[in-house]
Amino acid sequence: MGTSKSLSRRGLMVLGGLFVLGGGAVGCGSADDSPDPDLRKVRTDVEPLQRRFRAIGRLSDPHWLGYNPNDSGREWIPDQDPQVRVVGVARLPAGAAKAIVGRPMYAFVPSPPSDIPEELTEFLPEGAEWLGSVRYDEYLTKSLYTGRFLFSATTDHVYFDTVNPEIVPSSPPQ
Incomplete structure (x- = not known):
């Protein structure tokens, strides 16, 4: 009983x-239980990116998002693992992408972006031939956060997809 x-x-x-x-x-x-649309608003300010990705060099004309990919949009459910995904695209000075991907020590290979947020697709340059390097990603992040950086030498753009990007100790642009 x-x-x-x-x-x-x-x-x-x-x-x-x-x-x-x-x-x-x-x-x-x-x-409709959908997330607040302002949480996924495309940003165009360069300063937060420039501070975090200083080693890439001078960035301009950015289009990016910073949001919690685990956020359900329901305020009554606390986030178990608060994260900030910072993902977007920015222009580099003429020839900068070619100089970066041309360094043999990083072994860049063709690597198209994946899991691109719908809000950013219109800002990706046409004709970009994206190249990525695990070694260059490690150089930029110093293994302090997860990040993927793709470069297009044909359009002088960088595509970045990071989680909790930190300001890495001083590294000169490469």
Whole structure:
């Protein structure tokens, strides 16, 4: 008899928890439960990127997003692992991308961007032939954060896709 009461109490607790969560989703979320559109607004300010990616060199004409990829858009569910994905594209000075990818020590190979946020697709340059290097990624991040950096020597652009990018100790542009 003690076992059936325990199971019964547990069952009621589980059902009660589901009811509370279900009610919260309807009562507290937005009508369509979609994330706030301003959280995925394309940014064009260069200063935050320049501070974090200083070793790349001078950036201009950026289009980027900074958002938590794990955010459900529901304020009542706390993020388990708060992260900031910083992803976008920026222009480099003429010839800078060619100089970077031409360094044999980094062993750049063709590497198209993946998992591109829809908000950024219109800003990717046409005709870009993206090249990436694990060694160059490690040089830029100093293994302090996850980051992928792709360069197009044909358009002088860099595509970056990072998680929790930090300001890395001084490294001269390369």
